[in-house]
Structures are given as C-alpha cells and as structure tokens.
Amino acid sequence: MRDFSYIAAKTIPEAVALLNEKGENARILAGGTDLIVQVREARRDVDWMIDIKSIPEVNVLNYDAATGLTLGAAVECYKIYADDAICDAYPSLIDATKIIGGTAIQGRAGVGGNLCNASPAADGIPPLIVLNASCVIAGPNGERELPVEQFCTAPGQTALEKGEMLISLKIPAPANNSSSYYLRFIPRNEMDIAVVGAGASVTLDAAKETIVSASIALAAVAPTPLFAEEASALLAGREVSDEAIDAAAAAAQAIARPISDMRGTAEQRTHLVGVLTRRALNGAIQRVRDAA
Amino acid sequence: MARRSHVQTTLNGETVEFLCEPRQSLLEVLRDELHLTGAKEGCNNGNCGACSVILDGRLVNSCLVLGVETEGKSVETIEGVADPDKLHPIQDAFLENAALQCGICTPGFIMSAKALLDENPNPTEHEVRYWLAGNLCRCTGYDKIVRAVLDAAAAE
Amino acid sequence: MLENKEYKVIGTRPIRHDGVDKVTGRAVYGADFQAAGLLHGRVLRSPHAHARIISIDTSRAEALPGVKGVVTTKDLPDAGDKVADLGEGAVNLKHLCDNILASDKVLYKGHAVAAVAATNPHIAEEACTLIDVGYEVLPPVLEVRQAMEPDAPLLHEHLRTTSLGETAEEPSNVASHIQHKLGDPEKGFAEADVIIEREFVTGTVHQGYIEPHNATAHYNQDGQLTIWCSTQGAFTVREQVAEILQYPISKIKVVPMEIGGGFGGKISVYIKPVAALLAKKTGKPVKVLMNRADVFEGTGPTPASFIRVKMGATNDGKITAAEAYLAFEAGAYPGSPVGPGAMCIFAPYNIENVIIDGYDVVVNKPKTAPYRAPGAPNAAFGSETVVDEIAEKLGIDPLEIRLLNAAKEGDRRADGPVHPRIGCIETVEAAKAHPHYTAPNGKKHHGRGVASGYWFNIGLESSVTINVNSDGTINLIEGSTDIGGTRASIAMQAAEVLGIPAESVNPSVVDTDSVGYTAVTGGSRTTYATGYAAYEAAQDVKAQMIARAAKLWEVDAANVQFADGEFSSINGKEEQISFRDLCARLGETGGPIVGSGTVNPGGAGGAYATHVVDVVVDEETGKVDILRYTAVQDAGKAIHPSYVEGQIQGGAVQGIGWALNEEYIYNAEGEMTNASFLDYRMPTCLDLPMIDAIIVEVPNPGHPYGVRGVGEVPIVPPMAAIANAIYDAIGVRMTELPMSPDRLLKAMGKI
Amino acid sequence: MPIVAIPSLLRNLTNGKESITVRGATIREVIDNLEARYPGMKVRLCEDDRIKPGIAVYVNGLLTRGSILESVDADAEIHFLPAIGGGIAAPP
Known part of the structure; x- marks a missing residue:
C-alpha cells in the first residue's frame, strides 16, 4: 500500500482548508470501507486522508x-x-x-x-x-x-x-400515505454488489387505490445511479394495477444502459430492471397499505 | 521510511501505546506491532471477516480500519474474550459443537458472535445467519457454527 | 444411526486437543510467525495470460531504500530435462521450477516472475512495481476445446501427447490421453431401450481456503534451511523445495504451522522456494505472504472441463453401457485430475460395458492443483445428471435406479480393479429411507434432486511415535498436519488401544526432523493411515507395557493380558495393574517406553455418498435457493462423529458453491476479473440451511477399526443433485456449471 | 499364474487381448515375461527398470507403491492405471 498522511480534522473549515490546500490527492475518510481498499489495491492515488469522524x-x-x-x-x-x-x-x-x-x-x-x-x-x-x-x-x-x-x-x-x-x-418528511422500498439482485443473499438495484417511493390517495406520485431509481445499469424520471411520471394519477406497474417497469428498462461484467451480463441486467422495478413498486405500495 | 504516529488506545481493557505508519491497518498493528495474531488476514478487503474485532463496542473488520484511527478508542480482540481461568460461553459452545475445523476463521466468528449476543441475546437462526454472513468459513458448511452460537445464546 | 457398543473411545465426541488454542486466538498459523530481523517478501506477477519474457530489469527495485534482495528465475538452478521424483509421483522439473518463477514464458495472469525482500511488506510491494519486465504478448488459450484444436497456439513447444507410455510426434496442448475399456460398449448400447447422451461444461473453481499461502525461510550459516509454513504436508514441501533448489533433503527442515484450510490446494509449493531464495540472498529470515488475489490468480484451482456422457438402459432400469469423454484443463502445465475423474465417473454403478476417454490439456490458466476428490465432481455432474434423465424417461424413482445398478463388493470397476467391501448400496438405501426423501415436495418452483458419488481414498506412508509419561498419559508425535480435527481422530485410535481416555493423549504435529516420513494430509487418508500408524504405535506400547508387567510380576509376558485399561496376570498369581499405575513404574521396570508405528496401507477402501437436496427457483431472476439438504455417507467407522459430520457438511457446501455461483470469470485477454472474495461468490451462512449429515458405517476391512476416509466424497454429488432438483422445479436441464442466475435465465428463455 | 489386465491403450501390443496370464513372482518378472511375449510392453510401462512416473500398479485391487520389486501371488490380478497422487505429479 502506498504511503500517505493522515489527519483528523476537528471542524468543517479545517477539513475544507485541508482539502483545498492538498488538492486532488486528498480524500475524506469517513467509514473507509471503500477508500482504504481502493488505496490498498492502487485503484486510487491518495496522499492525504482527512478523517472527518470527529467533526x-x-x-x-x-x-x-x-x-x-x-x-x-x-x-x-x-x-x-x-x-x-x-x-x-x-x-x-x-x-x-x-x-x-x-x-x-x-x-x-x-x-x-x-x-x-x-x-x-x-x-x-x-x-x-x-x-x-x-x-x-x-x-x-x-x-x-x-x-x-x-x-x-x-x-x-x-x-x-x-x-x-x-x-x-x-x-424531506414523508407525505401521508407514502412509503418506499429498495431491493437489489445478487446471486448470494448477502456480501455482494448489486447486479441491479431498484428503489421506489409511492404516495397513494387516502383510499390507497390511486398513485398520487411515485419515484423510481436504479443502480448498476448506467455509469451512475439513475433517476427513472419518465417511469416515475407514468404512474402519477394512475390506479394501482399490474398494467400501471408493468408500464413503469418497461419505461425503467428503456433507460437502462447496462454493461456486461463479472457481476452480470447486460441482457440479464436489463431483464432484472423490469423484475426489480415491479417488486420495488409493489413493495412500496404494500407498505403503504400495511401501515395503520 | 514513512513517518510513524504515536497512538494510545485501550486494548482489551488495558491502555496501550504504539507507533504506526498511517497506511498500517488496525489488523497490521495488532499482528505486527502488538503481536496479537488472533485476528487473521483472509482477504484484506472486508469480505471474509477473519479479522473481525470490536471497536468502541461495534463489530468492524480490522483490515478496514487504520491503526491511527484508534487513538482514544477501545478495541476488543479475540485475545480478550476469555477470562484468565475460564472460556467465554461462546468459546465453550464452539468446542462442544465442533464448530471449527481448520480454525482460521474461528476468532472472527467468535468476535462476530459476541457482538451479536451483546446486542441480541436471543437471536433466531435467521438472525444468526444474517449477522454472521460477513464471516466466511470454508470448512464447516456453517451448520455447527450456527448451532454453537444458538447454544451459547441459550446458555448465557 | 450410529452404534457405539464395541468401543470406549472411538465413536465418542471429545473436545479436540487443539481446540482451546483455536478459540482463544493463540494457535500459531503460518502467517503468525515472528522472528527478530524478519524481512518481508512480495512476488511480482505477470499481468498477461500468455507472453514471452524478453527482459527483466530489477535495478530500480534494488535501489529502493528498505529493499534487501530481489530474485528471479536466474536464482534457481538450471532444471534441464530432469524428472523430479516427489515421493508422491514424478513431474518435469522445468515445469515445476517455471511455475515458481517464470523463465522464458509466462503462461497465466498471476504467474510469478520475480520477488523482493524488504524491511516491511509495503516497501516490498512498492519495489515490485519498480521491476521492469519486457513482454512479447501472445494470444491466450483459455478453453479446453479451443486448446485441443490443431491450430491452437501452443503453450509449450516441446509438449507431446502421451498415451500410456507412448508419445506422439507432433507438439500439442494435449499432454496425455487415458482410456479405460470394459466389456463391449457397442453391444451394451445395442441392448439398451433408452440411450441418453449429453454434453457438460464446468467452470474453473478454487478451494477457497480462508488462509492465504505463507512461508518464512531462513538459511543458517551452516547451510541448514528451515521453512515455517502452513502446508498439507511438511515432507512434500521438503521434497519439492529440495528438487526445485537442487538442495539436499537432509539440509532442509520444514516446520508445519497451524494451517487455515487446504482442500488439496496446499500441497503444491509456490512461495516456499521463493522465501528460501530470498533468505539465501539476504541472509535474513524472510516471510512471504500471498494476498487474496495472489491466491486466486497464482495458485492451483481445480479445472474447468468439457464432458460428454452417454448411457443406455433397458426398460426395467438396468444400465447396459456407458461412455464418457472427459477433457480437463490442466492449466499452464500438465497434470489435471482427469485420471481420477475417469476412474470415478461410473463407480457407483455395476456396468458391464464401459468406455472412458480422458484428456489432460494445457491452457493459459494457473496450473491446477488438487481440490477435494479431484476430478470426480466434474465427472459426476455429467454421469449423475444422465442417470437422473434415464430414470425420468423410464419412470423409475431416481434412487431406485441407483439401487438397481449399485456397485457392490466383487463388481468390477470400469478401470479394472474389483471393488472390495463398499457401502454404495447402504448410502442409497439410507437416503431413500430418510424423512427428507419421503417429505412432500409439490410446491410451484420447488424441486428435489438426488445424486451419488464415489471417491477412492488413498493410503500412503504415515509414521507415529508415542512417548509414555509417568502419569499415565502419552505424547503422540505425528507428521500429519491437522486441518480439520485429525489430532483428535488419531489420538482416539491410540487411546482405544491403550484403554485410556482421549484426553490422556497429547498429540503434536512436528517438523520433518522430528518424526518419520508422513505423506500429505490429503486423499482422505489422515484418519485412516496416520490413525493406522497410531494404532500400530499404541500396539507397540502395549506390547512393551505387557513385558513390563510381566517383569513386575515375574511371570512370562504370554501370561499377561490387557483389557479395559488394566493389565492382569492370567496364570499363577492374581495380579492387576492399571495402565496409569504401570506408567508410574517404568523407571524401575526398565526405563522409558517409546512406541512407534509406520504404515503404507493399500486398503484405503472407497467412499460413497448419496445426497438429497430441495431447491426453490425464482423464475423471474433465475436464482436458486437451497431449502433442505441431506448428505448420506459411508464413513466405514466414524472415529469422532462430529468431525465426520463436519467433513460431510463442509464438502456438501463447497459443492453447493460450485453448483450455483463459483467460477473463475475471464475476459478475452485471459485476465481473471473476479479474483476476490467479493466476486468469487462462495456461500455465506445466509445462503444455506442446516446440512443434515447421515453417517452410514460399512467397516473397511483394510483398517483395524474399519475407518474409511471421509473428507473428499461429500463434494462429489452436490452439483448433479442440485441440477436434478432444478429440473424437478422448473423442467430445465442445466448442463453448465455454475448454474448461476444468468445461465438459468438463459436456459428458461427469459433472456 | 498372475493375470495382468491389459489397459485398452496397450491392447495394440496384445492383438486386442484384454488380459494375459503370465508367470512371475514379482512385478518385475511379470513385466519381463510380458515383454518376452509382447515386445514393446516394457518400454510403455517402465523407465530404467522402474515403473514409469504416473503409472500406478494395483495388485488384487489394492494400490501398491508402484515398485517393480513388489511380490505377487500366484493368482494375483494386476492392473496398471494412471497414478492418483496428491496431485502435484503429472499423469502418464
């Protein structure tokens, strides 16, 4: 592992000043569970680690x-x-x-x-x-x-x-009759990186039959986590139904731009976006309905 | 040679001081500087749990903690689990259940199980399996380990 | 269920002797070794899967402050064309040496090229990045069928196919061809009413022991080389290092430290000779550790394979003929386990007409190493899936068809020898009678599968010495490294002979200077063979003790008997003395007693297993979850049932990992892209149910207590059992391992 | 007399015969007598008066250490098979 310096900043201004002074090769150290591995495996060059946990x-x-x-x-x-x-x-x-x-x-x-x-x-x-x-x-x-x-x-x-x-x-504080759900697909049951992840939040009407608004986001199907804006918008005002959810899932699939790597293939990921989007939406809706 | 920092921490209830480079993990400090080799390196990236220790009451992978980060903190390792004249109930349960074969993962499992039972003295089998999922064992198939932890919970 | 009538110690479950050290963190494993002035070594590895080495310049690394020595292939003696005799067998010395530090070519990504010793491991690692290696990159050959093509790039220009002593003229990536033929397969297939022929592909998988390889070496001024390491066999380390360094065996001492798993992968040496070279160069003790990526990329996995199986049966379920084609990837140098694969593939069955062809093929992957029943799991995935399909076609229960055709004593194996007393039928019957097999299984996407498996087990040399203590205990000195509790299972056999509790035995695993030659802890041999040696050593002690009692009582030794821990005179005066009390009188009756036993037994006795598994398949994601698992196995006689169960459970779970997710994933350049425990997905405890281990005891006539090896056969059935369960769940036959979610989605036509 | 099971890959030397009854009280004698009847056999099985590396000798179903000095009973059944070592050695 390359050599670096460590400093525990006590205040925000101190941390900001250090970051500003040390430039690109300074990194904030919080939990360290990614950063330490990246530096150890020479995937990130770091000269300064600025520990912020006492701020x-x-x-x-x-x-x-x-x-x-x-x-x-x-x-x-x-x-x-x-x-x-x-x-x-x-x-x-x-x-x-x-x-x-x-x-x-x-x-x-x-x-x-x-x-x-x-x-x-x-x-x-x-x-x-x-x-x-x-x-x-x-x-x-x-x-x-x-x-x-x-x-x-x-x-x-x-x-x-x-x-x-x-x-x-x-x-923000959650709206009335709202809930959210996140799930990922991994081949094991723990200790894996998402092959695909899908999160959903929904707000239902008072009868819990109609979707007032919804939001869908995806992981591992693009260079960054994605907000599935169109898929989310499709659901606003629609009654809870398999058709509505399928339509949103299809719209989410349409924006996925996955790659193939050791964690999954592009076609597998695209398929899973549909499956997981449906499960996330149904999960969130179920939570709203289960709430007292 | 990189600069070495002075660190003071509480280790298994005793105050210790050591010098280490910033790049030395807590695992390296324990093993190479303090000669406590109970915590093992299996993967050095947080995926096997063989280096598990308890830091300020929380289970962590010591390979993912820098030695310098432990200034003023409290570290518990496998060497501090037993009383001088008596094993901890989890250790007894591991022996009674034959919950180890090669034994390399055993210190990590015991630390992890201890952290679990400290927080949840009566876990279900599923809770045990969920909590221990970050500890890999390649010898036992986990059956006897899970039984040992459930037995230890019942005994405590 | 176990019965424990005949024995006092055997069959009980004492606390293992090394247990307290291992639950308190005090046990000293290879990487825990400390010494004053210790240097730390790191190995530079090839970034290419296949390349010619043009140049190696170590000068920048040597100039780095803290670096004390750098070694390359130039520091190894010239291997020439010698064949190295490793006791276990022989191997081309150049291949052996080139796998330690590459000379003319690198043959896989991760192939060791050079190594550095420095004052700390970080400096050694940094120095490795300063070694300049010039490569001429060559196209990699990454798959066995591709490697067998006539126009495939050659890994070794000198390699020619041998077929039982005959060598072909043209160079090839096919190192050898083996064949077994029994009866008349053509006639057998003609008699069949149903014939099933299927092709199978299995991935490269790793043993996945949690402890990375490690070695510390030191040369004394008198030329004595000491190596502290974790290994499955200190003596095989001594032999390999002696051959590689061309150094006398008498000048090498190997000290086996506690070992964190091996499963076959810690027999071959990798960094031990490198640590020795660095120690020689620096004059200091040097510790070399692998990291996890080094372990995946630079040590031997078990091979990927291509297998074709054809079997025929009559309508009443009698298997009339079987044919198998096995092509195994040896990795960079010859030596895949295709031999045992070919010998095991149809061993659960008595089939009159069989032909089996096996090919050992080099590819640009790490040289394979043994992994738990090497070769047999690949083979059984094919044969046990085909048997399941035949049973389905004929409408016969899958365990029933196994019973109908089960191998038994006196039947001839396809490779020739006749089976001794074996427990194949007993394992199938026990599985059939188990409540798991009779439990209802009708839910949607739930399925149940079964499969059987066979592994030889081996004997080989073991030596044990027993020193008798005056307090009635014994110190048992052995050379078998204890990976899974064998100190206990060996000590218990000596205790049984001497009528003392297991706790009265203090077993020690010692270095190569301190015990007679002992072969590796492998081949399921340790409780069998080293236990046999302990039995013999204890018999030796018993005979000497009888002589002492005779002396004490002034009677003839023939008149002294020993039973239940008591010596007694059976003629003349009524005399009695316990083992313990007699131990206190050794001084006055003639001095210390040392007993010894050495064995090289031939009758290891084969091991059989039959597994039953229930799965549920998520039809939308292709994910398979194991709901229930029952593993039945013939242990001959279970010395310490807990550790027999542990072997069965552990082997089954490694098989589950192999079946579902484990594989080396390569990109087109031949780089492994998942060389970490994050992406090489071994099962966690959250992926599993309890594993029900059922011990059947069909005593092995080749051992005084009937022991059969138990460590390896439990990994043979799981892959086929799970494939058969998946078929039962969703009606899709999986023929490729691992049966990962993406492959299931493809097989179901979802992607 | 001992019976030698001829491996299929050596049957080209025995005109397809699968087993041969041959005199000999040791493996060495058995192989020498085989060689006398079926020339070319010894070079396939032996190297410098030793069993070739990678070939295992089974007598009556039991694995021997592969020494040509191994004695055999009058009614022994002998097999030559690929060696199953700890796995560091190459097969034949």
Missing part, C-alpha cells in the same frame, strides 16, 4: 416528523437502522443500510460515504433519489445544496469541486 456536523442524525431527516455524512449504517422513527419514515433507506456489506461493514460504512464513493452499483443512492434527498456541501465559498441525483457524475466521480466536502443529507 460534530457530520455525525448529526436528526429526524423531525415535520421537517424531515438530517443525516450526517459520517453516520454509520447501524445507527440509521437502529432508529425506529427513521425506520418508519424511510423504509427504503433502511432496506439499503441493512444490505451494504455485512454487519462489520455496517459498523463503519455510512450512506454519505456510499454516495461520495459514487459507485454505479451503490445500494445507498437509489433510496436517497426516491426520497428526494439533497446534499449539503461545504466548500471554500461556504455551503450549497444539490439534489442527490445530480451528485454522481461518473463511476467514482462526483459533483464536488476542489475543496468541497459533503456535510449531510437532507431528506
């Missing part, structure tokens, strides 16, 4: 039924799924945090790191997209916010500019 702002985990969730960039998966209110409000996020790596990975890895790693197959990102999350970013010129679906720009690449870092994610 208070990135450890915030605050849910308010009126304003929603603030999820600090370094909050580990296990803390997220340990919170019952968050489990109730954002079940798709919980689906994802429980399948990122194994138990030991979930003790270190967080959704913020999952996002910044910008893997096309990240399980954490489709739920953020369907939950309409935004990224709070600090940089040399202060803070800015960015919709999460604009954050990843290419495999391993993000919209963060020089000196910028992710502080937290903001997720």
Whole structure:
C-alpha cells in the first residue's frame, strides 16, 4: 500500500482548508470501507486522508416528523437502522443500510460515504433519489445544496469541486400515505454488489387505490445511479394495477444502459430492471397499505 | 521510511501505546506491532471477516480500519474474550459443537458472535445467519457454527 | 444411526486437543510467525495470460531504500530435462521450477516472475512495481476445446501427447490421453431401450481456503534451511523445495504451522522456494505472504472441463453401457485430475460395458492443483445428471435406479480393479429411507434432486511415535498436519488401544526432523493411515507395557493380558495393574517406553455418498435457493462423529458453491476479473440451511477399526443433485456449471 | 499364474487381448515375461527398470507403491492405471 498522511480534522473549515490546500490527492475518510481498499489495491492515488469522524456536523442524525431527516455524512449504517422513527419514515433507506456489506461493514460504512464513493452499483443512492434527498456541501465559498441525483457524475466521480466536502443529507418528511422500498439482485443473499438495484417511493390517495406520485431509481445499469424520471411520471394519477406497474417497469428498462461484467451480463441486467422495478413498486405500495 | 504516529488506545481493557505508519491497518498493528495474531488476514478487503474485532463496542473488520484511527478508542480482540481461568460461553459452545475445523476463521466468528449476543441475546437462526454472513468459513458448511452460537445464546 | 457398543473411545465426541488454542486466538498459523530481523517478501506477477519474457530489469527495485534482495528465475538452478521424483509421483522439473518463477514464458495472469525482500511488506510491494519486465504478448488459450484444436497456439513447444507410455510426434496442448475399456460398449448400447447422451461444461473453481499461502525461510550459516509454513504436508514441501533448489533433503527442515484450510490446494509449493531464495540472498529470515488475489490468480484451482456422457438402459432400469469423454484443463502445465475423474465417473454403478476417454490439456490458466476428490465432481455432474434423465424417461424413482445398478463388493470397476467391501448400496438405501426423501415436495418452483458419488481414498506412508509419561498419559508425535480435527481422530485410535481416555493423549504435529516420513494430509487418508500408524504405535506400547508387567510380576509376558485399561496376570498369581499405575513404574521396570508405528496401507477402501437436496427457483431472476439438504455417507467407522459430520457438511457446501455461483470469470485477454472474495461468490451462512449429515458405517476391512476416509466424497454429488432438483422445479436441464442466475435465465428463455 | 489386465491403450501390443496370464513372482518378472511375449510392453510401462512416473500398479485391487520389486501371488490380478497422487505429479 502506498504511503500517505493522515489527519483528523476537528471542524468543517479545517477539513475544507485541508482539502483545498492538498488538492486532488486528498480524500475524506469517513467509514473507509471503500477508500482504504481502493488505496490498498492502487485503484486510487491518495496522499492525504482527512478523517472527518470527529467533526460534530457530520455525525448529526436528526429526524423531525415535520421537517424531515438530517443525516450526517459520517453516520454509520447501524445507527440509521437502529432508529425506529427513521425506520418508519424511510423504509427504503433502511432496506439499503441493512444490505451494504455485512454487519462489520455496517459498523463503519455510512450512506454519505456510499454516495461520495459514487459507485454505479451503490445500494445507498437509489433510496436517497426516491426520497428526494439533497446534499449539503461545504466548500471554500461556504455551503450549497444539490439534489442527490445530480451528485454522481461518473463511476467514482462526483459533483464536488476542489475543496468541497459533503456535510449531510437532507431528506424531506414523508407525505401521508407514502412509503418506499429498495431491493437489489445478487446471486448470494448477502456480501455482494448489486447486479441491479431498484428503489421506489409511492404516495397513494387516502383510499390507497390511486398513485398520487411515485419515484423510481436504479443502480448498476448506467455509469451512475439513475433517476427513472419518465417511469416515475407514468404512474402519477394512475390506479394501482399490474398494467400501471408493468408500464413503469418497461419505461425503467428503456433507460437502462447496462454493461456486461463479472457481476452480470447486460441482457440479464436489463431483464432484472423490469423484475426489480415491479417488486420495488409493489413493495412500496404494500407498505403503504400495511401501515395503520 | 514513512513517518510513524504515536497512538494510545485501550486494548482489551488495558491502555496501550504504539507507533504506526498511517497506511498500517488496525489488523497490521495488532499482528505486527502488538503481536496479537488472533485476528487473521483472509482477504484484506472486508469480505471474509477473519479479522473481525470490536471497536468502541461495534463489530468492524480490522483490515478496514487504520491503526491511527484508534487513538482514544477501545478495541476488543479475540485475545480478550476469555477470562484468565475460564472460556467465554461462546468459546465453550464452539468446542462442544465442533464448530471449527481448520480454525482460521474461528476468532472472527467468535468476535462476530459476541457482538451479536451483546446486542441480541436471543437471536433466531435467521438472525444468526444474517449477522454472521460477513464471516466466511470454508470448512464447516456453517451448520455447527450456527448451532454453537444458538447454544451459547441459550446458555448465557 | 450410529452404534457405539464395541468401543470406549472411538465413536465418542471429545473436545479436540487443539481446540482451546483455536478459540482463544493463540494457535500459531503460518502467517503468525515472528522472528527478530524478519524481512518481508512480495512476488511480482505477470499481468498477461500468455507472453514471452524478453527482459527483466530489477535495478530500480534494488535501489529502493528498505529493499534487501530481489530474485528471479536466474536464482534457481538450471532444471534441464530432469524428472523430479516427489515421493508422491514424478513431474518435469522445468515445469515445476517455471511455475515458481517464470523463465522464458509466462503462461497465466498471476504467474510469478520475480520477488523482493524488504524491511516491511509495503516497501516490498512498492519495489515490485519498480521491476521492469519486457513482454512479447501472445494470444491466450483459455478453453479446453479451443486448446485441443490443431491450430491452437501452443503453450509449450516441446509438449507431446502421451498415451500410456507412448508419445506422439507432433507438439500439442494435449499432454496425455487415458482410456479405460470394459466389456463391449457397442453391444451394451445395442441392448439398451433408452440411450441418453449429453454434453457438460464446468467452470474453473478454487478451494477457497480462508488462509492465504505463507512461508518464512531462513538459511543458517551452516547451510541448514528451515521453512515455517502452513502446508498439507511438511515432507512434500521438503521434497519439492529440495528438487526445485537442487538442495539436499537432509539440509532442509520444514516446520508445519497451524494451517487455515487446504482442500488439496496446499500441497503444491509456490512461495516456499521463493522465501528460501530470498533468505539465501539476504541472509535474513524472510516471510512471504500471498494476498487474496495472489491466491486466486497464482495458485492451483481445480479445472474447468468439457464432458460428454452417454448411457443406455433397458426398460426395467438396468444400465447396459456407458461412455464418457472427459477433457480437463490442466492449466499452464500438465497434470489435471482427469485420471481420477475417469476412474470415478461410473463407480457407483455395476456396468458391464464401459468406455472412458480422458484428456489432460494445457491452457493459459494457473496450473491446477488438487481440490477435494479431484476430478470426480466434474465427472459426476455429467454421469449423475444422465442417470437422473434415464430414470425420468423410464419412470423409475431416481434412487431406485441407483439401487438397481449399485456397485457392490466383487463388481468390477470400469478401470479394472474389483471393488472390495463398499457401502454404495447402504448410502442409497439410507437416503431413500430418510424423512427428507419421503417429505412432500409439490410446491410451484420447488424441486428435489438426488445424486451419488464415489471417491477412492488413498493410503500412503504415515509414521507415529508415542512417548509414555509417568502419569499415565502419552505424547503422540505425528507428521500429519491437522486441518480439520485429525489430532483428535488419531489420538482416539491410540487411546482405544491403550484403554485410556482421549484426553490422556497429547498429540503434536512436528517438523520433518522430528518424526518419520508422513505423506500429505490429503486423499482422505489422515484418519485412516496416520490413525493406522497410531494404532500400530499404541500396539507397540502395549506390547512393551505387557513385558513390563510381566517383569513386575515375574511371570512370562504370554501370561499377561490387557483389557479395559488394566493389565492382569492370567496364570499363577492374581495380579492387576492399571495402565496409569504401570506408567508410574517404568523407571524401575526398565526405563522409558517409546512406541512407534509406520504404515503404507493399500486398503484405503472407497467412499460413497448419496445426497438429497430441495431447491426453490425464482423464475423471474433465475436464482436458486437451497431449502433442505441431506448428505448420506459411508464413513466405514466414524472415529469422532462430529468431525465426520463436519467433513460431510463442509464438502456438501463447497459443492453447493460450485453448483450455483463459483467460477473463475475471464475476459478475452485471459485476465481473471473476479479474483476476490467479493466476486468469487462462495456461500455465506445466509445462503444455506442446516446440512443434515447421515453417517452410514460399512467397516473397511483394510483398517483395524474399519475407518474409511471421509473428507473428499461429500463434494462429489452436490452439483448433479442440485441440477436434478432444478429440473424437478422448473423442467430445465442445466448442463453448465455454475448454474448461476444468468445461465438459468438463459436456459428458461427469459433472456 | 498372475493375470495382468491389459489397459485398452496397450491392447495394440496384445492383438486386442484384454488380459494375459503370465508367470512371475514379482512385478518385475511379470513385466519381463510380458515383454518376452509382447515386445514393446516394457518400454510403455517402465523407465530404467522402474515403473514409469504416473503409472500406478494395483495388485488384487489394492494400490501398491508402484515398485517393480513388489511380490505377487500366484493368482494375483494386476492392473496398471494412471497414478492418483496428491496431485502435484503429472499423469502418464
């Protein structure tokens, strides 16, 4: 493993200043479960690792039924799924945090790191997209916010500019009669990277028969996680039915641009987009209907 | 030679100090600097669980933690699980159930099982299997390991 | 169910002797070795699957601060054309040496090219990136049928096909052809009412032991070389290193450390000679460790294969003829397990007319190594699937057709020898009677499958010494590395002879200077052969103890008997003394007692298994889940039933992995693209149910307690059993391994 | 007399005969007597007065160490088969 320097930043301005000063070869270290492996396997050149875990702002985990969730960039998966209110409000996020790596990975890895790693197959990102999350970013010129679906720009690449870092994610409070669902396909039952991932959120009417709005996002079928905008829009105003869901699944398949690699073939992935989109939508709808 | 940092941490209840390079993982520090070789390297990328330790009460892969990150933290390893004169019930259950063959994965499984039972003293078989999915064993087919953990839970 | 009437120790389940060390993290494995002044070695590996080496320049690496030595093929003695005798068998020495450090060509991605010793592993790794190797890249040959084409690129210009001692004239990638023929296959097929012929393809799979290879070597000033390592056989390491380095065996000591799994993969040496070369060059102890990618890319997996099986049967279910064509990928150098595959393929059946052809073929993949019943699982995937199809065509229960045709004592195997007492029928009967087989199985997309399997088991040399302690315990010295609890199963056999508890035996696995020659822990031989040696050593102790009792009582030794741990005089005075009390009187009766036993037994006795599996198939994703698994096996006599069950469960689960997801995935350039535990998908515990291990005991006449080896045969049936279950679930015959979701989707016509 | 099962790949030397009854009290004698009747046999099985690497000798169904010095009973059945070693050796 190449040599690098390590520094534990105590404040956001300190971390931002370090990032700005050290340039491209500085990386934020949060859970480290991707970064350490990438540096060890010489897949990423890093001269400086800036550990942010002692900065208070990135450890915030605050849910308010009126304003929603603030999820600090370094909050580990296990803390997220340990919170019952968050489990109730954002079940798709919980689906994802429980399948990122194994138990030991979930003790270190967080959704913020999952996002910044910008893997096309990240399980954490489709739920953020369907939950309409935004990224709070600090940089040399202060803070800015960015919709999460604009954050990843290419495999391993993000919209963060020089000196910028992710502080937290903001997720709006869930609407009435809404729920969400995330699932992925892997050949085993754990410890795999998604061959395809699909997240869905739905809001139903009071009778829970008609879809008021829906949102679908996909993983591992394009260079970045995808917001299936058209497929989502197709569902608004439609009655819950197999036909509606099939139409959305077909629209999701239409935007998938998968590759073939050791985890799956392009044709398998395209097929799975249809299967998983249906299952995610049905799962989310079922959750709305199951709720008291 | 890379610079070495001074780190102070609590290891199995005792304060220890060590010097390490930033690139040395906690696993390397435990094995090469502190000579605690119970945690094993099976894959060095978080996929086998042979290096599992408990960091500030949470199960982690020590290959995915930098040694320097443990400053001021508390680390529990397999060497600290048993009392001086008595094995931990999980260790007894592994022996009684013949839940090890080559034994290379055993320290990781015991740490993982301990973290599970510390949090959930009465897990179902499915909960045990879900929790231990990050620990690979190639010898046993897991049957006796899962039974050992369920037995240990019942005994505690 | 097991009965345990005859024995006091055998058949019980004591805590293993090394257990406490292993659950407390104190057991010292190869990579745990520490020494003052230790240097760390890393190996530079080829990025190409097939290339000629034009040049190697190590000067930049040598100049890096902290680097203490660099070695390449130039540091190995000239192999010439010598055939190396490795005790186990012989092998072309150039092939052996070139696989350690490539000379003229690299033949697979991951092929070792050079190695560095440095003050820490990170520096050694960095130095490897500073070694400049010039390559002329050649087209890779990645598949066995492609390699057999007449115009295929040749890996070895000098390689010619041999057929039982006869060598062809033209160079070829086909290293050898074997054939077994019994009866008149043509006539047999003519008698058949139904004939099924199918082609099968299996992928390259790895043993997947959790502990990577490791070796530490040190040369003393007197030329004594010591190697500390995890290995399946310290003596075979000594032999291989002696041949590769052309160094006297008497000057090499191999110290076997605890070993973290092997399954056959830790018999061949890779980095042990490299550690020795680096130690020689630097004058320091050097530890060389592989990482996980090195293990996948640079050590021997078991081969991919192409198999064609044709079987014919009459309407009443009698199999009249069988034919098999087996082409196995040897990897870069000859030596695939096509031989055992060909010998095992029809061994569960008594068939009068058989022809089997086998081909050992080199391709640009790592040189294959043994993996649990090498060759037999590939072969059984084909034959056991075809038997299932015949049973279906004839409307006969799949276990019933196995019973109708089951091999038994006196039947002739296709390769010639006659079966001794075997337990084939007993395993099928036990499977048939098991509640799993009779449980209802009618749900949609659920299926049940069965398959049987055979493995020879081997004998080979083992040596055991027993030192008797004055407190009634014994120290048992053995040379078989303990991978799965064999300290216990060997100690128990000595304890049984001496009438003492298993806990009164202190077994130690020692180095090559400290025990007689002992072959590898492999071939399912350790509890059988080393246990046999322990039995003999204990008999030796018993005889000496009887002489001591006779001396004590001033009677003739013939008048002393030993039973239930007590010596007694059977003639004249009534005298009695326990084993323990007599141990306390060794000094006054003549001094210490050391017993020894050496064996090289021929009667290992074959092992049979029959497995039953229930699966559910997700028809939309192609994913198969194992719902229930029952593995029946003949153990001869289960010395420590828990560890016999463990072998059965572990073997079955490796087979499940092989069946469903495990494979080396290559790109067109011949690079393995999934060389990690993330993407080489071995089963986790969440992928499995409990594995019900059913032990059948048909005593092996070739062992005093009836032991048969148990370690290997459980991996033979799972692939076919699962394929048959998938067929039962969704009506699709899978003929390619692994039966991964994408292949199922294709087979179902969904993609 | 011992019976030697002739492997199919050697039957070109025995005019297709599958087994041959031949004198000999050791494997060496058996092979020498085979060679006398079917010239070319010995060079296929032996190298420098030893069984070729990669060939295993079974006597009465039991694997021997493959030594030509192995003694055989008068009614022994002898097979020459591919050797099953620990796997480091190449087959014949």
